[in-house]
């Protein structure tokens with residue numbers, strides 16, 4: 001499971017998402033940036049920033 005917290009990229013935003021695939025997390029994050037933060041064009045550099053902030057989350061913690 002992959003998770004992304006928007007607050008790690010946009011301070012103060014508490015939106016977050018999770019999905020099985022990194023690509024799906026990126027897709028949702030890009031949608032969110034477009035709709036909520038008015039990023040009409042999401043640049044490749046921003047996709048890299050999203051990817052670098054995606055965390056692996058084990059469902060079965062510990």
Ligand SMILES: [Zn+2]
Pocket residue numbers: 006007010013014015032036037
């Ligand atoms: Zn956000």
